[in-house]
Amino acid sequence: MSGEGGSLSAGWKRPALPCPALSLPRLKAFTCCCRVGDGRAPSTDTMAAAQVGSVLVTGSNRGIGLELVKRFLGKPNPPQWVFAACRDPEGPRAQELRSLAAKHPSLALVQLETTNEESIRAAARKVEGCLGGSGLNLLINNAGIMRPCTLDSATAQEMLEVYATNLVGPMLVTKAFLPLLRKAAQESHQKAMCCAKAAIVNMSTVLASIEKTPETYFFVPVISYRCSKAALNMLTKLQSMGYKEEGILCTALHPGWVKTELGSDQADLTVEESVNGIMKVLCSLSEKQHGVLVTWEGKTLPW
Amino acid sequence: MSGEGGSLSAGWKRPALPCPALSLPRLKAFTCCCRVGDGRAPSTDTMAAAQVGSVLVTGSNRGIGLELVKRFLGKPNPPQWVFAACRDPEGPRAQELRSLAAKHPSLALVQLETTNEESIRAAARKVEGCLGGSGLNLLINNAGIMRPCTLDSATAQEMLEVYATNLVGPMLVTKAFLPLLRKAAQESHQKAMCCAKAAIVNMSTVLASIEKTPETYFFVPVISYRCSKAALNMLTKLQSMGYKEEGILCTALHPGWVKTELGSDQADLTVEESVNGIMKVLCSLSEKQHGVLVTWEGKTLPW
Structure with a gap:
């Protein structure tokens, strides 16, 4: 669960017993991981990720998107370009991004409304201009929305709006940036597929796993969100089929149940x-995870 | 693949080697099955299906929907009511349905445009009136569309239109008929879930199986169709969770690759x-297939 809008806390009560699938035990290993500015030596995984030359993150003004931007900037060997895309980089909700940009010349803020095709095209032109002939290595389709929505309350308008943002948005953004991803794949010295070469990471969720629905349904039905993200899983698989020969890695990622506006503070x-976890997973992604739904811990989830 | 619109033949070439997943061996057993008016004794399965008191089929003016209507009418012990729903029961494409209705008083033609909420509400009122206080046992959400659509050609409008018909339509139809399905479940003497008690059957496809995509992708990408039907599989699972306590069976069904307008004559x-196959499967559906994607042969498909 991640993204730009919606909240689990609005209208939802957490059941007395937390859902086993969502309350994964927090790995103690996390406490040993390198964080931005904590002064500790970077882990091997973080070093490996240093090879990513350029990355674009949608929905980057807060939550997981913002944290991803910070981590890429804070790497010992950061990308040449970090593109932080969000709806309104000039607005009050992008203050933190603007502060970061003032300190990091490699950070470019990009206006991108994922449901507006003109905005997407303009964003691709801006990114292409910054890259000056190079390709884009990593596209993270993180922007998404979730609304409280049960089988009883679901409306046509809501289903279509959520699908437009969570499925059509990532599809359009990927199409617009595909020429730059292809260029990165062609330019790369990497033979194997990986995030340092060219990759599309679609932010999905365990709630989109049809197989795991019995473990999560009564906790949070969110019909419109689940249907749109199950479709996003399908899109990821289709992209993995369509772009494999070009060497572009395609993976769907479950970020865990996270304390964001979308995930609520009960997460x-x-x-x-x-x-x-996500940064470690990004470093380790290979053909093994191509067309696969993986968790922030690197585990494979069933469809 | 089934439904009211689109065609596999438009713009698609069948590859030299047919896809193994789609060219299932035709079971010789089919030649022994009872068909409408063929004079042979009905099979045990067909007899079992006799218990369905009322059934509604959407997209019933042609293809699989029309054939389902014929089969229910032709059963040795047919339902009291067969509701054949389609967009335009008065139009030229519903001629065969009107001919059937002239011969079968138990067949009611129902105007139902699955993307029009007023039309759905009016259809539910009409069916409720016919049933005169009884419930509806079986709802078959068969109407659907498929359009040629690749990763390159997919547009926002097309993705949303196909989702509206293939996901939102069945969702709205099910919501509108739910009170009648609940009534049927409450009235039934059947303890176990089955089509004779109360059931929702959503017409899906093997092309919606994310797991099986590698077997089918290069044969027919149909991005918009696959994403919408993967979401329909999720909706079926969610419905199976939401309606289980009320005793309403919910199943997604792959009808095979069928020679219809949608499936093309190469099927x-x-x-x-x-x-x-579908009629036999409907007869045998039980809790085992609740929230499951099954084929016209009764086999389980992975999500």
Whole structure:
């Protein structure tokens, strides 16, 4: 659960017994991970991730998206470009991004409304201009929304709006940035697929696992969200089929249940804990995770 | 693959080697099945299905939907009511349905445009009136569309239109008929879940199986269709969770690759062969298939 809008806390009560699938035990290992500015030596995984030359994160003004931007900037060997895309980089909700940009010349803020095709095209042009002929290595489709929505309350409008943001948005963004991802794949010296070469990471959720629905349904039905994200899992698999020959890695990622606006403050994980795991997973992604739904801990989830 | 619109033949070439997942061996057993008016004794399965008191089929003016209507009418012990729903029961494409209605007083044609909420509400009122206080046993959400659509060609409008018909439509139809399905479940003497008690059957497809995508992708990408039907599989699972306590069976069904307008004349199965299998499957559905994707042969498909 991640993204730009919606909240689990609005209208939902946590059941007395937390759902076993969502309340994953927090790994003690997390406490040993390198965090931005904590002064400790970076882990091997963090070093490996240093090879990513450029990354774009959608929905980057808060929550997991913002933390991903911070981590990439804080790496010992950061990307040449970190593109932080969000709806309104000039608005009050992007204050933290603007402060970061003032300190980091490699951070470019990009206006991108994932349901607006003109905005997406303009964003791709801006990113292409910054890259000056190079490709984009890593696209993280993180922007998404979740609304409280039961089988009883679901409306056509809500189903379509959530699908537009969570499925159509990532599809359009990927299409717009595909030429830059292809360029990165062609330019790369890496033979094997990986995030340092060219990769699309679609932010999904365990709630989109049809197989695991019995473990999570009564905790949080969110019909519109689940249907849109199950479709996003399908899109990821289709992209993995369509882009494999070009060497572009495609993976769907479950970030855990995270204390964000979307995940609510009742969630299991802090943003930092989740993104610690995600950064390690990004470093280790290979053909094995191509067309696969993986968790922030690197485990495979069933569809 | 089934439904009211679109065609596999438009813009698609069948590869030299047919896809193994779609060219299922035709079971010789099919030739022994009872067909409408063929004079042979009905099979045990067909007899069992006799217990369905009322059934509604959407997208019933042609293809699989029309054949389902014929089979229910032709049963040795047919339902008291067969509701054949389609967009335009007065139009030229519903001629065969009108001919059937002239011969079968138990067949009621129902105007139902699955993307029009007023039309759905009016259809539910009409069906409720016919049933005169009884419930509806079986709802078959068969209406659907498929459009040629690749990762390159997919547009926002197309993704949303196909989702509206293939996911939102069945969701709205189910919501509108739920009170009648609940009534049927409450009235029934059947203890176990089955189609004779109360059931929702959502027409899905093997193309919606994310797991099986590698077997089918290069044969027919149909991105918008696959994403919408993967979401429909999720909706079926959610419905199976939400309606289990009320005794309403919920199943997603893959009808095979069928020679319909949607499946094209290159398909493996005739409509009759597919519906032979589907009728047997409907008869045998039980809690085992609740929240499951099953084929016209009764086999379980992975999500």
